[in-house]
Amino acid sequence: MRQSSNVRSSCSSFDAASSARPLPFGCVVVRVRTFVVWLVVSAMVSTAATVSAQRESRSSAHDVPSRVPDQPTYHEHIGPILYANCTECHRPGEIAPFSLLTYEDARKRAKTIERVTRSRYMPPWLPEEGWGEFHGERRLSDHEIETISRWVAAGLPEGPRAAARGLPHFTQGWQLGEPDLVVEMPVGYSVPAAGPDIYRNFVLPLDLAEDVWVQAIEVRPSARAVLHHTLIFEDATGDAARLEKQDRSGQPGFRRMDFRGSSQIGAWAVGGSARRLPGGLARPLRRGASIVLSSHFHPSGKQETEKTRIGLFFAKEAPERTLLDFQVPPRYGALWGIDIPAGVADYVVTDRFVVPCDIELVGAWGHAHYLCTSMRAIAKLPDGTTTKLFSIREWDFDWQNAYFYRNAVKLPKGSIIESTLHYDNSAGNPSNPSDPPRRVRWGLQSTDEMGSLIFSCVAAKEGDIAVFREGEREQARISVAGAARRRVVNRYDSNHDGIVTRDEVPARLWAMVARFDVNADGTLQDDELDAIVRATQRMRPRGGRARGDGTGDGNGRRR
Amino acid sequence: MLAVVMVGCASDVEASGSDRSIAVMDVHGRVRLPLEITAGTQASVLVFVTTDCPIANAYAPEISAIARAYEQRGFEFFVVHVDPDVSADDARRHAGEYELDPGFVILDPQHDLVRALGITITPEVAVVLSDGTIAYRGRIDDQWADLGKKRRAARKQDLRAALDAILAGRSVGETRTRAIGCSIPILSER
Numbered sequence: 181m182r183q184s185s186n187v188r189s190s191c192s193s194f195d196a197a198s199s200a201r202p203l204p205f206g207c208v209v210v211r212v213r214t215f216v217v218w219l220v221v222s223a224m225v226s227t228a229a230t231v232s233a234q235r236e237s238r239s240s241a242h243d244v245p246s247r248v249p250d251q252p253t254y255h256e257h258i259g260p261i262l263y264a265n266c267t268e269c270h271r272p273g274e275i276a277p278f279s280l281l282t283y284e285d286a287r288k289r290a291k292t293i294e295r296v297t298r299s300r301y302m303p304p305w306l307p308e309e310g311w312g313e314f315h316g317e318r319r320l321s322d323h324e325i326e327t328i329s330r331w332v333a334a335g336l337p338e339g340p341r342a343a344a345r346g347l348p349h350f351t352q353g354w355q356l357g358e359p360d361l362v363v364e365m366p367v368g369y370s371v372p373a374a375g376p377d378i379y380r381n382f383v384l385p386l387d388l389a390e391d392v393w394v395q396a397i398e399v400r401p402s403a404r405a406v407l408h409h410t411l412i413f414e415d416a417t418g419d420a421a422r423l424e425k426q427d428r429s430g431q432p433g434f435r436r437m438d439f440r441g442s443s444q445i446g447a448w449a450v451g452g453s454a455r456r457l458p459g460g461l462a463r464p465l466r467r468g469a470s471i472v473l474s475s476h477f478h479p480s481g482k483q484e485t486e487k488t489r490i491g492l493f494f495a496k497e498a499p500e501r502t503l504l505d506f507q508v509p510p511r512y513g514a515l516w517g518i519d520i521p522a523g524v525a526d527y528v529v530t531d532r533f534v535v536p537c538d539i540e541l542v543g544a545w546g547h548a549h550y551l552c553t554s555m556r557a558i559a560k561l562p563d564g565t566t567t568k569l570f571s572i573r574e575w576d577f578d579w580q581n582a583y584f585y586r587n588a589v590k591l592p593k594g595s596i597i598e599s600t601l602h603y604d605n606s607a608g609n610p611s612n613p614s615d616p617p618r619r620v621r622w623g624l625q626s627t628d629e630m631g632s633l634i635f636s637c638v639a640a641k642e643g644d645i646a647v648f649r650e651g652e653r654e655q656a657r658i659s660v661a662g663a664a665r666r667r668v669v670n671r672y673d674s675n676h677d678g679i680v681t682r683d684e685v686p687a688r689l690w691a692m693v694a695r696f697d698v699n700a701d702g703t704l705q706d707d708e709l710d711a712i713v714r715a716t717q718r719m720r721p722r723g724g725r726a727r728g729d730g731t732g733d734g735n736g737r738r739r
Numbered sequence: 740m741l742a743v744v745m746v747g748c749a750s751d752v753e754a755s756g757s758d759r760s761i762a763v764m765d766v767h768g769r770v771r772l773p774l775e776i777t778a779g780t781q782a783s784v785l786v787f788v789t790t791d792c793p794i795a796n797a798y799a800p801e802i803s804a805i806a807r808a809y810e811q812r813g814f815e816f817f818v819v820h821v822d823p824d825v826s827a828d829d830a831r832r833h834a835g836e837y838e839l840d841p842g843f844v845i846l847d848p849q850h851d852l853v854r855a856l857g858i859t860i861t862p863e864v865a866v867v868l869s870d871g872t873i874a875y876r877g878r879i880d881d882q883w884a885d886l887g888k889k890r891r892a893a894r895k896q897d898l899r900a901a902l903d904a905i906l907a908g909r910s911v912g913e914t915r916t917r918a919i920g921c922s923i924p925i926l927s928e929r
Binding site for chain 1: 791792793795796797798799800801822823824836837838884885886887888889890891892894921922923924925927
């Protein structure tokens with residue numbers, strides 16, 4: 181098998197070498213260990229939770245009809261639905277391609293409106309109903325969708341103008357008010373008229389004289405048709421600036437997401453609007469750090485220049501509670517060993533996190549690339565009950581946003597969060613970036629895969645933070661061991677029963693690992709496989725890509 | 740499956756005789772007869788668009804590329820604006836922004852062409868032969884599988900394949916495909 185990276189190719193040569201050591205298993209472990217080192221060093225694991233819609237509560241914005249009107253009219257029924265759900269973006273100067281402020285606007289596009297609301301393509305809101313209640317929810321009710329259909333079928337009656345409620349109040353410009361700090365890309369990035377989507381990272385120097393606490397980040401694109409989403413990182417290492425300097429394209433920014441010393445502090449996608457972190461929470465931003473925007477562009481048919489501006493909103497003082505982020509599986513799935521064979525239509529990643537102390541979840545989101553089709557997480561509480569935490573039934577890479585719970589979800593110590601992500605690597609998945617499909621493993625590029633359900637929380641008792649961190653480290657250890665076992669099993673378990681038997685392993689290799697078959701039943705399973713993993717870990721010197729400056733703790737920062 | 744599609748569309752395979760005289764204006768105020776196929780021309784290729792449909796706009800470079808490749812080989816191209824509120828000036832400005840040849844651009848504010856050719860989506864394309872037959876109608880290619888579901892690259896170049904078939908004197912393989920994009924705007928009754 182051809183492997184690409186240095187680590188992997190050295191594994192391949194181990195595989196081929198005739199050596200007395202149990203190399204194939206050891207090789208697996210080396211690979212995983214190197215990942216761990218790199219990921220512990222890297223700090224890009226803290227997650228975003230700055231984005232959501234601005235409406236505090238839909239029900240306060242307009243009354244959701246309890247039944248479908250027999251003869252809906254624009255002014256009585258349709259206008260209010262559009263104002264409450266669409267016009268935040270569909271108005272002049274905002275991100276959507278056309279305005280929906282007037283009867284004429286809506287009448288002319290009524291067929292499109294009916295089609296995209298019925299399919300729930302619009303408004304963009306990925307979380308599934310019944311799996312967590314979030315601020316700024318933009319999901320139309322079945323009644324509202326039916327009301328629109330009836331209005332179209334009735335010939336789009338305008339209705340009595342006297343019934344019109346008037347345009348909602350829109351805040352122009354920055355939606356959260358005047359930012360404490362506005363930063364702009366120093367040079368615009370030119371997006372060509374046509375071609376594949378573009379991923380590019382841009383460095384925005386901050387020149388902060390002191391550490392600050394950030395409560396919200398608002399993103400204002402300049403070329404609204406082309407910037408589809410951007411992930412926001414803090415880089416205190418200078419890595420990103422170095423990468424930008426090395427870029428020879430003549431354009432600002434750089435391509436590969438290789439700035440591993442940075443941590444994610446925000447995310448924005450079309451349709452998402454800025455929101456302050458709840459409960460006075462804030463994320464630290466260090467003196468001397470730069471912002472890195474990792475942006476995704478859709479060519480729009482004409483050449484455009486994007487010069488993103490972001491507004492930072494600071495907390496007046498340090499927050500009393502520490503915002504903690506965790507992922508299930510941890511680290512965007514890097515430790516899990518995602519390895520999706522070409523053509524497989526339903527590859528499943530499952531993982532669990534045992535909550536190490538009482539916590540309160542404040543936000544949730546997910547991250548994966550193009551092959552992912554759905555993701556969900558439930559919590560099993562110690563009292564035997566279950567709580568549906570978060571679900572996206574049709575994952576869409578283009579509409580990545582973070583979501584905040586209306587009411588914090590309390591999870592006692594010992595609760596188990598179980599996550600499940602599904603991937604479709606068949607040719608039948610139009611989002612598959614490879615045609616024909618190819619084997620896909622974990623990686624940073626959009627043609628690789630990742631996958632995690634991501635949560636922001638606080639410890640119920642601030643003093644439990646160390647306990648929480650230790651719980652996260654334990655989660656990572658379990659994930660690493662699980663991945664190593666999965667790789668061993670995937671490699672040798674030819675009948676896919678989850679057990680490696682003597683006749684599935686080459687005789688010479690079996691001679692090397694037979695001592696781990698403690699119960700001498702001719703199989704390797706459970707504790708026996710774990711023992712192999714542990715033994716090979718001991719054989720290798722510690723090391724890898726360790727760096728002086730980045731002893732992150734898995735959440736990317738030490739303060 | 741294909742047979743079903745073709746039978747289902749049999750009623751609009753032929754544009755009626757009167758349709759060929761449909762006259763619309765171009766962005767220079769000249770009258771154009773896009774369905775009247777002149778001698779020496781293989782077919783008219785009409786691409787229906789609006790100025791504000793993101794998918795139609797995203798296809799502008801491909802529309803230009805196809806026109807460049809085929810206009811010397813006997814095809815006459817039209818980019819047809821179907822939004823009644825788009826003026827000749829708007830259409831000319833749009834052509835400038837998206838680098839479409841303004842000579843192609845015509846306006847169909849009353850939807851005469853839309854109705855005659857059975858167009859429902861932007862961007863949707865119709866290829867009309869000299870006898871009025873709609874040799875192909877549907878998507879430009881299959882890059883969009885649905886709204887918001889865009890392939891990294893198209894797998895089937897349906898319009899190019901149809902034009903190649905006509906050039907080779909073959910019948911077009913798949914004569915009808917489903918276009919992905921925005922619904923044709925609804926005209927005001929006032």
